[in-house]
Amino acid sequence: MKKQPGKPVTLAHIAAAAGVTPMTVSRVINESGYVNAATRERVRRVAREMNYRRNGLARGLKRQRTETIGLVLGDIANPFAAELSRGVREILEQRGYTLFICISEHSAKEDVQAFDSLADHRVDGVIVATRASRLGNERLQELIDAGIPVSLIGRDFRHPHADLVTADNLKGGYEATTHLIKLGHRRIGFIGVSLTKSVGLRRFQGYLEALNEHGLLIDEKLIVGNRDGNDQMPGYSTEEMGHDGMTKLLSMKKRPTAIFARNDFTAVGALNAIQQAGLSVPRDVGVVGYDDIPLASHTSPPLTTVRQPTREQGRVAAEFLLRRIEDGHDRPRAEQVFDCQLVVRESTKSDRIKS
Amino acid sequence: MKKQPGKPVTLAHIAAAAGVTPMTVSRVINESGYVNAATRERVRRVAREMNYRRNGLARGLKRQRTETIGLVLGDIANPFAAELSRGVREILEQRGYTLFICISEHSAKEDVQAFDSLADHRVDGVIVATRASRLGNERLQELIDAGIPVSLIGRDFRHPHADLVTADNLKGGYEATTHLIKLGHRRIGFIGVSLTKSVGLRRFQGYLEALNEHGLLIDEKLIVGNRDGNDQMPGYSTEEMGHDGMTKLLSMKKRPTAIFARNDFTAVGALNAIQQAGLSVPRDVGVVGYDDIPLASHTSPPLTTVRQPTREQGRVAAEFLLRRIEDGHDRPRAEQVFDCQLVVRESTKSDRIKS
DNA sequence: CTGTTAGCGCCTTCAT
DNA sequence: ATGAAGGCGCTAACAG
Numbered sequence: 001m002k003k004q005p006g007k008p009v010t011l012a013h014i015a016a017a018a019g020v021t022p023m024t025v026s027r028v029i030n031e032s033g034y035v036n037a038a039t040r041e042r043v044r045r046v047a048r049e050m051n052y053r054r055n056g057l058a059r060g061l062k063r064q065r066t067e068t069i070g071l072v073l074g075d076i077a078n079p080f081a082a083e084l085s086r087g088v089r090e091i092l093e094q095r096g097y098t099l100f101i102c103i104s105e106h107s108a109k110e111d112v113q114a115f116d117s118l119a120d121h122r123v124d125g126v127i128v129a130t131r132a133s134r135l136g137n138e139r140l141q142e143l144i145d146a147g148i149p150v151s152l153i154g155r156d157f158r159h160p161h162a163d164l165v166t167a168d169n170l171k172g173g174y175e176a177t178t179h180l181i182k183l184g185h186r187r188i189g190f191i192g193v194s195l196t197k198s199v200g201l202r203r204f205q206g207y208l209e210a211l212n213e214h215g216l217l218i219d220e221k222l223i224v225g226n227r228d229g230n231d232q233m234p235g236y237s238t239e240e241m242g243h244d245g246m247t248k249l250l251s252m253k254k255r256p257t258a259i260f261a262r263n264d265f266t267a268v269g270a271l272n273a274i275q276q277a278g279l280s281v282p283r284d285v286g287v288v289g290y291d292d293i294p295l296a297s298h299t300s301p302p303l304t305t306v307r308q309p310t311r312e313q314g315r316v317a318a319e320f321l322l323r324r325i326e327d328g329h330d331r332p333r334a335e336q337v338f339d340c341q342l343v344v345r346e347s348t349k350s351d352r353i354k355s
Numbered sequence: 356m357k358k359q360p361g362k363p364v365t366l367a368h369i370a371a372a373a374g375v376t377p378m379t380v381s382r383v384i385n386e387s388g389y390v391n392a393a394t395r396e397r398v399r400r401v402a403r404e405m406n407y408r409r410n411g412l413a414r415g416l417k418r419q420r421t422e423t424i425g426l427v428l429g430d431i432a433n434p435f436a437a438e439l440s441r442g443v444r445e446i447l448e449q450r451g452y453t454l455f456i457c458i459s460e461h462s463a464k465e466d467v468q469a470f471d472s473l474a475d476h477r478v479d480g481v482i483v484a485t486r487a488s489r490l491g492n493e494r495l496q497e498l499i500d501a502g503i504p505v506s507l508i509g510r511d512f513r514h515p516h517a518d519l520v521t522a523d524n525l526k527g528g529y530e531a532t533t534h535l536i537k538l539g540h541r542r543i544g545f546i547g548v549s550l551t552k553s554v555g556l557r558r559f560q561g562y563l564e565a566l567n568e569h570g571l572l573i574d575e576k577l578i579v580g581n582r583d584g585n586d587q588m589p590g591y592s593t594e595e596m597g598h599d600g601m602t603k604l605l606s607m608k609k610r611p612t613a614i615f616a617r618n619d620f621t622a623v624g625a626l627n628a629i630q631q632a633g634l635s636v637p638r639d640v641g642v643v644g645y646d647d648i649p650l651a652s653h654t655s656p657p658l659t660t661v662r663q664p665t666r667e668q669g670r671v672a673a674e675f676l677l678r679r680i681e682d683g684h685d686r687p688r689a690e691q692v693f694d695c696q697l698v699v700r701e702s703t704k705s706d707r708i709k710s
Numbered sequence: 711c712t713g714t715t716a717g718c719g720c721c722t723t724c725a726t
Numbered sequence: 727a728t729g730a731a732g733g734c735g736c737t738a739a740c741a742g
Contacts, residue, residue: 008502010735021713026737034711051501056475057421058735061412061718068476076440076456082432085458098472101431101456103440117453120411121423121476146406147363239653268653275655295650298594298623300630365719376729381721389727413719416734 009052018046029054060122068098069321070118074106074130079293080310084129084153087314095322097124108133115139125149125321132156147329151321153313163320164335167308172340173206176260176288176306179342181214185258185286188216191245191270192238192262193225203290207260222256224248238262242269250277250285258286258348264293264305271299271347286348301346308340364407373401384409415477423453424676425473429461429485434648435665439484439508442669450677452479463488470494480504480676487511502684506676508668518675519690522663527695528561531615531643531661534697536569540613540641543571546600546625547593547617548580558645562615577611579603593617597624605632605640613641613703619648619660626654626702641703656701663695 011022011029018025020039027033028043029052035043060066069092073081085101092099100123102114111130116139118126126148128140137157144150150162158164180188190207204223211218224245242261249256250273261267267289274285281287281301289296292307320334366377366384373380375394382388383398384407390398415421424447428436440456447454455478457469466485471494473481481503483495492512499505505517513519535543545562566573579600597616601624604611616622622644629640636642636656644651647662675689 008735011737012735022735023714023737024712027712030737032737036711039711051497053471053474053501055416055477055735057412057416057477058718059737060476061410061416061720061734062736062738064718066412066476068472075437076431077434077437079432082430085431086460089458089460098468099457100472101458102454103444103456105441105444113453116408117423117455119408120414121421121453122410122412142406146408239650243653265650268650272653272655295594295620295623298598298627300627363719366721367719377720378730379728382728385721387721391727394727410719413734414721416736417719417721419734 009050014043014047014050014052017050018043065124066122067096068100068123070123070126071099071101072104072111072114072126072128072130073101074104076103080291083310084314087311088127088318091315091318104130108135111136112139115143119143119148125325127151127153127317127321128155129153130155149321149324151317153317160333161329163324163333165313165317167313167338167340169202170206172290172306172308173203174210175342177207177210180258180260180286180288180348181210183286183348186216187222187254187256189222189249189256189259191224191242191259192266193223203262221252222249238265239269242266243273246270246273260288262290264289264291264296264303267303268295268299281347282349288348292343297345304345304348305343306340307343309338313338364405369398369402369405369407372405373398420479421477422451423455423478425478425481426454426456427459427466427469427481427483427485428456429459431458435646438665439669442666443482443673446670446673459485463490466491467494470498474498474503480680482506482508482672482676483510484508485510504676504679506672508672515688516684518679518688520668520672522668522693522695524557525561527645527661527663528558529565530697532562532565535613535615535641535643535703536565538641538703541571542577542609542611544577544604544611544614546579546597546614547621548578558617576607577604593620594624597621598628601625601628615643617645619644619646619651619658622658623650623654636702637704643703647698652700659700659703660698661695662698664693668693
């Protein structure tokens with residue numbers, strides 16, 4: 001048993017070099033079972049000298065688990081996704097799991113590819129934080145039925161054996177809009193509707209409900225975004241949507257006195273469009289965003305927004321998943337809905353509304 | 356061979372159900388070798404009905420490759436990292452590889468963990484885009500020596516058998532600073548020095564060289580940041596550093612007339628600090644950032660910055676890696692340095708400098 | 711404390 | 727066009 005140059009070192013190589021069997025080496029590497037102290041040291045030394053790396057494929061194949069979790073994200077350039085993954089990692093790390101992230105760039109096809117890759121490589125479970133799609137949901141269904149533990153974050157999909165974590169975006173949208181109404185605004189615009197993103201849709205519904213409940217008419221002309229369902233654009237470029245949408249709203253004969261943007265990036269784009277038009281926030285137009293990204297407190301003026309406990313959602317999703325991995329596929333689904341919190345800053349601190 | 360509920364379906368299960376041997380099923384699944392058309396259809400149907408998913412561990416173990424690439428990123432909430440990963444994915448996808456991303460949160464320890472996880476799970480190669488550290492470099496060295504193909508992006512580490520892609524940050528910093536000097540600025544601040552991030556360090560060196568070469572004195576008081584080397588903060592929160600650094604600079608008796616920020620987030624923070632102080636950009640203070648993130652063209656005023664071909668760097672790193680995987684470990688190292696490009700926008704469009 | 715046996719699920723090779 | 731044998735590298739279970 002001589003090591004070939006180029007081929008990876010195996011337990012057998014080390015065993016031969018140390019004059020023991022592969023099993024003993026395995027015990028040393030995994031620190032399991034009894035091994036004579038002297039033998040252990042010798043094996044350790046040889047393994048180190050030969051630059052041994054264990055083969056996770058063989059190990060996983062034998063043990064039927066890989067201590068590995070997959071996370072599917074739609075968009076990597078996104079403070080929300082980042083914060084989520086931090087929460088997930090926090091939990092996984094302390095439980096000894098490794099996290100592999102797959103990006104689907106908001107495409108259903110790549111979503112499916114990500115699921116397949118992770119399932120094929122036998123991760124012990126998958127956390128899915130991409131938005132729903134017919135294709136994606138179908139494959140997800142298959143995965144779960146095949147017994148792969150799945151935990152969902154903010155994805156509009158239910159299955160009796162998949163856990164779900166969401167934020168109450170409807171209520172968040174409702175509160176953001178109500179905040180503007182209470183400040184005296186009567187013509188409130190919405191920037192960033194899209195028919196495919198369920199999360200944004202919820203926020204929009206909250207906006208509609210608030211208007212309704214306060215007896216305000218819904219004016220379609222105050223609602224902008226890409227409503228044709230064609231929104232392949234990555235999340236971060238919504239600054240552009242905010243900018244363009246706001247510019248459009250400002251060109252109206254009776255422009256809105258305030259706007260609610262579907263997320264903070266959109267709001268920042270709107271902020272700049274307003275300032276470029278020579279108007280002032282919040283004096284001429286009040287602005288509310290959503291997500292409370294780090295930038296939100298550093299814009300000028302600082303942005304009123306709705307905060308959701310993002311990291312906590314990641315943590316809980318990870319905990320749900322680990323529990324499911326331990327308890328097995330039959331565990332009934334857990335669901336947790338998190339409250340959102342309005343964060344009032346300067347961008348709505350208006351005391352007189354121009355009508 | 357009856358399928359146990361709960362256990363995954365294997366080739367053997369399908370073979371039994373379809374009345375063939377596992378080998379035939381394997382040929383159908385992989386579309387390799389001759390299989391009778393009728394048999395093929397039958398096997399396909401059974402596989403579909405049983406919701407078969409191939410076991411990538413067994414497959415990889417046998418074939419000695421997984422068609423899988425690992426990407427190690429320091430910070431996920433970062434347009435730069437996002438753009439990089441898009442470039443990488445573009446190439447990998449068309450070549451049939453799957454990408455798994457690991458995040459190290461800018462910690463050397465987690466960097467090493469990521470390397471180990473990926474190596475253990477036998478990815479075919481690793482792309483590393485985290486900043487250098489002693490620990491990380493040591494382990495990287497071991498990986499490469501063990502024969503794992505490695506491609507580096509913007510990481511200050513050289514090895515005869517690892518490829519490297521970088522942007523010329525020194526030149527970029529030099530040109531950004533020279534731009535300000537040519538506009539007439541004489542007191543130019545730098546925000547965001549840190550002794551550990553080599554990339555930022557290069558930009559800073561460019562700043563120093565430009566000052567030197569134009570006969571300007573270097574004023575230490577104009578240089579702010581966390582110089583104690585203690586910068587565990589994630590990249591995106593550098594808005595805070597920009598804000599705080601700028602505030603500090605503005606409180607000086609002779610404040611700078613322009614600043615160069617180590618990246619766009621820092622610059623945005625500075626922008627807002629300036630405006631909160633009641634001053635105007637570029638009239639009172641000119642601002643230059645670095646990276647040309649999408650936000651940069653949507654700030655008010657739009658931000659002058661330095662663009663690097665980020666996605667292209669990802670593409671080239673991926674191409675280097677694939678070539679190395681094909682050619683084997685002995686392939687000599689490839690290195691490509693990309694030029695950066697100054698993008699002039701409103702934040703430096705000053706025609707009169709207040710001194 | 712250490713070794714032997716066997717098999718995880720798949721695919722390469724050779725045989726039919 | 728299909729099957730049989732064997733082994734990738736590792737470890738559970740049992741034997742000594």
